[in-house]
Amino acid sequence: MLSERRLEVLRAIVQDYVGTEEPVGSKALTERHRLGVSPATVRNDMAALEEEGFIAQPHTSAGRIPTDKGYRLFVDRLAGVKPLSTPERRAIQSFLDSAVDLDDVVSRTVRLLAQLTRQVAVVQYPSLTRSTVRHVELLLLSPTRVMLVVITDTGRVEQRMVDCPAPVGEIALADLRARLNSRVVGHRFTDVPQLVQDLHESFEQGDRGTVSTVVATLLETLVEETEERLMIGGTANLTRFGHDFPLVIRPVLEALEEQVVLLKLLGEAKDSAVTVRIGHENAHEGLNSTSVVAVGYGSGDEAVGKLGVVGPTRMDYPGTMGAVRAVARYVGQILAES
Amino acid sequence: MLSERRLEVLRAIVQDYVGTEEPVGSKALTERHRLGVSPATVRNDMAALEEEGFIAQPHTSAGRIPTDKGYRLFVDRLAGVKPLSTPERRAIQSFLDSAVDLDDVVSRTVRLLAQLTRQVAVVQYPSLTRSTVRHVELLLLSPTRVMLVVITDTGRVEQRMVDCPAPVGEIALADLRARLNSRVVGHRFTDVPQLVQDLHESFEQGDRGTVSTVVATLLETLVEETEERLMIGGTANLTRFGHDFPLVIRPVLEALEEQVVLLKLLGEAKDSAVTVRIGHENAHEGLNSTSVVAVGYGSGDEAVGKLGVVGPTRMDYPGTMGAVRAVARYVGQILAES
DNA sequence: CCCTGGCACTCCATGGTCACGAGTGCCAGA
DNA sequence: TCTGGCACTCGTGACCATGGAGTGCCAGGG
Numbered sequence: 001m002l003s004e005r006r007l008e009v010l011r012a013i014v015q016d017y018v019g020t021e022e023p024v025g026s027k028a029l030t031e032r033h034r035l036g037v038s039p040a041t042v043r044n045d046m047a048a049l050e051e052e053g054f055i056a057q058p059h060t061s062a063g064r065i066p067t068d069k070g071y072r073l074f075v076d077r078l079a080g081v082k083p084l085s086t087p088e089r090r091a092i093q094s095f096l097d098s099a100v101d102l103d104d105v106v107s108r109t110v111r112l113l114a115q116l117t118r119q120v121a122v123v124q125y126p127s128l129t130r131s132t133v134r135h136v137e138l139l140l141l142s143p144t145r146v147m148l149v150v151i152t153d154t155g156r157v158e159q160r161m162v163d164c165p166a167p168v169g170e171i172a173l174a175d176l177r178a179r180l181n182s183r184v185v186g187h188r189f190t191d192v193p194q195l196v197q198d199l200h201e202s203f204e205q206g207d208r209g210t211v212s213t214v215v216a217t218l219l220e221t222l223v224e225e226t227e228e229r230l231m232i233g234g235t236a237n238l239t240r241f242g243h244d245f246p247l248v249i250r251p252v253l254e255a256l257e258e259q260v261v262l263l264k265l266l267g268e269a270k271d272s273a274v275t276v277r278i279g280h281e282n283a284h285e286g287l288n289s290t291s292v293v294a295v296g297y298g299s300g301d302e303a304v305g306k307l308g309v310v311g312p313t314r315m316d317y318p319g320t321m322g323a324v325r326a327v328a329r330y331v332g333q334i335l336a337e338s
Numbered sequence: 339m340l341s342e343r344r345l346e347v348l349r350a351i352v353q354d355y356v357g358t359e360e361p362v363g364s365k366a367l368t369e370r371h372r373l374g375v376s377p378a379t380v381r382n383d384m385a386a387l388e389e390e391g392f393i394a395q396p397h398t399s400a401g402r403i404p405t406d407k408g409y410r411l412f413v414d415r416l417a418g419v420k421p422l423s424t425p426e427r428r429a430i431q432s433f434l435d436s437a438v439d440l441d442d443v444v445s446r447t448v449r450l451l452a453q454l455t456r457q458v459a460v461v462q463y464p465s466l467t468r469s470t471v472r473h474v475e476l477l478l479l480s481p482t483r484v485m486l487v488v489i490t491d492t493g494r495v496e497q498r499m500v501d502c503p504a505p506v507g508e509i510a511l512a513d514l515r516a517r518l519n520s521r522v523v524g525h526r527f528t529d530v531p532q533l534v535q536d537l538h539e540s541f542e543q544g545d546r547g548t549v550s551t552v553v554a555t556l557l558e559t560l561v562e563e564t565e566e567r568l569m570i571g572g573t574a575n576l577t578r579f580g581h582d583f584p585l586v587i588r589p590v591l592e593a594l595e596e597q598v599v600l601l602k603l604l605g606e607a608k609d610s611a612v613t614v615r616i617g618h619e620n621a622h623e624g625l626n627s628t629s630v631v632a633v634g635y636g637s638g639d640e641a642v643g644k645l646g647v648v649g650p651t652r653m654d655y656p657g658t659m660g661a662v663r664a665v666a667r668y669v670g671q672i673l674a675e676s
Numbered sequence: 677c678c679c680t681g682g683c684a685c686t687c688c689a690t691g692g693t694c695a696c697g698a699g700t701g702c703c704a705g706a
Numbered sequence: 707t708c709t710g711g712c713a714c715t716c717g718t719g720a721c722c723a724t725g726g727a728g729t730g731c732c733a734g735g736g
Binding site: 134137139141147149151157233235236239249254257 | 472473475477479485487489495497571572573574576577587588591592594595
């Protein structure tokens with residue numbers, strides 16, 4: 001067990017190192033923090049902390065640097081989440097309020113997060129897996145060409161062209177439209193497949209091909225729509241990684257271009273609380289020297305998406321967590337309103 | 339006027355420097371290239387080339403490095419466009435052929451360009467300024483809520499919700515739909531505003547508010563749709579910038595995040611021929627140590643969009659130009675087919 | 677007139693030495 | 707259990723010497 005003071009020393013080390021980006025020694029520590037003990041005592045504490053693996057020295061006779069484990073302890077037990085100032089909150093709100101559509105909300109959120117945290121921001125588009133169908137529309141563009149439009153309860157609209165195997169008339173189409181709607185309206189995307197499974201059976205032989213094609217396209221559209229997309233920004237902040245950054249930055253950039261990796265990363269975050277993954281806690285190798293701070297956002301109690309930032313393990317955790325949490329809240333509000 | 343041999347020397351310098359990334363001296367040049375003259379002669383030529391501003395030396399008694407002006411001459415007069423190999427072409431084609439929709443085409447193109455050139459790729463979405471309206475659909479979702487759907491001749495579909503100032507009936511809506519279509523179908527986006535200008539006048543007083551709202555939303559949609567968007571990729575290749583890259587990379591990353599800057603950059607490219615902007619020829623300051631190779635792509639003779647790459651001025655121009663040109667061609671083909 | 681070999685000069689890069697200072701570990705004493 | 711003191715370790719930066727690559731210039735030859 002670590003004594004109270006040793007934890008205090010660890011906290012001081014983390015804070016100083018985050019600020020100066022340089023290994024911190026016992027003397028400097030006692031000068032910058034009111035620990036009430038001498039450097040020699042701090043040295044003993046440091047030795048103990050190193051023994052436990054919370055800090056390390058780059059080389060003998062250099063100051064100490066927090067390890068991933070040290071940051072973990074710091075985040076879990078020593079640091080709170082630093083709330084944003086009132087002006088900051090106001091700025092966030094007004095910036096997000098002026099968004100005109102979903103794309104705009106997401107892109108503004110990314111820029112906001114990047115600017116607030118001075119790190120790389122990642123925002124997942126709101127997931128539609130829980131969306132329901134509000135209306136399905138079919139338009140006859142030519143005898144064998146139908147446009148399929150799906151409207152969701154979130155106000156999102158998707159459309160697709162359908163080439164029919166045989167000419168189709170307005171009347172048959174109206175019939176299909178009506179039956180389709182009566183079956184799927186109000187239901188979740190995920191339930192649609194079984195709801196329309198045997199729809200073609202209730203049609204005449206001649207129209208079955210068309211019905212099947214339309215239904216298939218509808219299912220395709222819904223599946224594709226629930227695919228998760230995301231937006232990133234603030235990559236210029238990667239230059240803040242530190243001196244050795246040429247080596248670090250490449251795998252990070254590569255990881256950032258792999259949407260799959262990022263989605264997995266965000267997916268690991270809990271919905272409700274800010275989740276922090278530090279250094280090697282990240283499964284992806286290229287991100288071993290970065291930390292990911294993420295949280296879910298949503299209009300109600302359920303998260304409809306996640307957002308977060310990627311930065312050096314040496315980051316201001318309380319501030320970053322505060323910013324991420326605040327942005328997630330406001331995004332949730334905005335989405336609930338629209 | 340520069341003699342033939344001096345141009346040959348410049349070409350050799352550019353080629354060597356691009357390959358080695360180190361200042362090239364007279365002796366090394368004569369060894370690696372069959373110039374048929376001695377180092378001393380080359381030195382004289384170099385002095386002349388330096389006098390004219392085509393090359394420079396980082397410090398006295400170091401080798402020479404091409405200047406922006408030197409690269410310019412190289413691109414204009416000394417280097418051809420290196421065509422891709424047949425396997426490369428085949429790979430491009432099959433990779434692009436498997437794209438399923440427009441977004442996919444663009445994203446595949448970006449990845450392709452980045453991989454082929456090993457540089458940062460930028461692809462502009464096909465512009466819709468020349469598109470025409472194929473069909474306008476209005477759907478009554480609730481008494482005061484109408485969905486507006488616009489279908490373009492390129493198969494693209496856009497939709498928007500309209501909140502009407504007063505309840506509207508199916509009949510009035512059908513009327514509006516018919517008149518709207520008869521006016522705008524087949525016309526270009528840019529012509530639509532004046533075509534629908536006085537449309538509301540032919541409606542009864544009670545419906546005019548709705549008509550105006552719908553028309554306004556239609557115009558909004560078309561304007562927004564013609565807004566230019568783009569996609570970038572391969573930012574990990576920024577690490578190939580060279581030793582001094584920490585200083586160079588930040589402004590480049592910043593510029594890449596500014597869509598406006600990039601659009602302007604691409605906009606400066608000619609439609610039909612591969613355009614190269616070298617170093618300080620780029621208006622944007624952050625890109626003063628980069629070169630931009632861009633070209634328009636299109637399904638017919640007209641360009642519907644542009645694409646290109648951003649890389650260090652020290653780049654393989656013939657190869658890059660070849661790749662950019664080839665990709666643009668195939669993208670044009672793909673778009674023409676769909 | 678142009679090319680060539682020779683020569684002196686410049687300057688960067690490399691590597692070695694050295695002193696300094698920050699930081700540590702340990703120990704004896706309060 | 708804390709503290710002050712002390713010896714020790716190492717990385718850093720300054721300084722210097724050396725080597726080598728490259729240049730500019732000049733005189734001589736085709």
